[in-house]
Amino acid sequence: MTVDVLERNHVQVIGSGSQTIMFAHGFGCDQGMWRYIVPDFMSDYRIVLFDYVGSGNSQIRHYDADKYSSLQGYAQDVIDIIERLDLRDVIFVGHSVSSMVGMLASIRAPERFERIVMLGPSPRYVNDPPAYFGGFDKSDIDELLEMMQMNFIGWASYMAPIAMNSDRPELTHELEQSFCSRDPHIARQFAEVTFYCDCRKELALMSVPTLILQCSDDSIAPVEVGDYLHSHLRHSELRQMNAKGHYPHLSQPQETIELIKEYISRS
Template sequence: MINDVLQRNNVNISGKGKQTMMFAHGFGCDQNMWKEVAREFENDYQVVLFDFVGAGKSDIKAYDSLKYNSLLGYAQDVIEICEALQVEDVIFVGHSVGSMIGILASIKEPKRFSRMVLVGPSPCYLDDEPYKGGFTREDLLGILEMMDKNYIGWAHFFAPIVMENNEQPHLTNRLEESFCTTDPIVARQFAEVTFFSDHRKSLVEVSVPSLILHCKEDKIAPLDVAHYMCDNLYKTKLQVIDGAGHCPHLSHPKETTAFIQQYLATAQEN
């Protein structure tokens, strides 16, 4: 059972520390997106990287459209990875929807987690006045329709919007390649689950302290969303990165790493 879980999610472990840091990727990505940041913590922590089912080198045969028709299915996998590794007091670092999956896992089993770092998180991408999620329903339906009609064309269109760093075209290419290597059927369902989920009411159930890292300019999750989360989460701190894009761990890895290190150092002092 333990090996099944670790193989299912392509779990990779490195580092010298006793406390575990678990890094969760976002939609259309895999664990490789975290490597530049994650390796900076290997001297002090046990670093755990993994792929959500359907992404990267996870076991595609384990994909269940019913289970993964909700972010709760992915959250259960996070808990099962922790159980398989027999770890508690985990520092969970998640990007985008990976952040929300971590939040849901922490609600279900709060004792598994000591801190969370949420990079570009959003509990709801849909505008719902006065809440500004960043997209209208028509916007999101248009994204899904484009994925249905021309998946490769969608990847070429969507990657630069997500990355938003034209001066670093290699990053946009890297993200586009990641989109294109994800199974289109899985990506389509994960996109719908991600963009149409609404977990705003879940925020008040969180009992694990957190850091929110958010770029000043983000077309996927506006800064207003970060402020909303900061207002509704337990013991959270917002750190705004002076830059653009939805993937600061790729576009601003040094700043991302430094802010995480500062947060964890302060947490230890307290």
């Protein structure tokens, strides 16, 4: 059976311009999380938005536990969308785990990408002492996954304020609701794939120029992770943001917009 990629991933193409910016959401979210960012790029760029299978308005019937048991399955979906739309010179903006998804996709199809913007990225969330600090001990991740298994709603209410780290309660509530709207089984597998991923070896294979946007006081991707990425990614630029938390495109959209625009204007 032929899969309609655009339907599967609820792909939306908007805006005008000869070059494409592809926005990829993070774990527990959907394309709606980019709503404060997209309007500032619509007049100059074609915008591609999508939902990973199991998120937002994607077609959940296409979820395949084997395919999505690694980030390569999600990277394949990104490539599928790009090929279906026949895109070239894509500027890929990935939040959180999508930064690594975009990197993996660009390694497999570098001719399709011009720039990658990584927003709050991490190649590995689990500490690997003494050489690597990812922010979490393995026991921390084990406990989070067990909490998701036992009490998914409780996990969402616990995790949202930590990840958002904002004095705006409406944003924390939105993130919690976004977490809760996911299928618990799919969300748990995606969380396991995300938090146990290790993309450090692939960093050396990355050839596409990259902007790393490192948030301050980010409990998910601490500053050491941004420094590690910058030192291991060729053609990378690291910018420290004033925005706190893991969701600057929601909490500080103007700063996020300005840094992305500044970077791609120099392409």
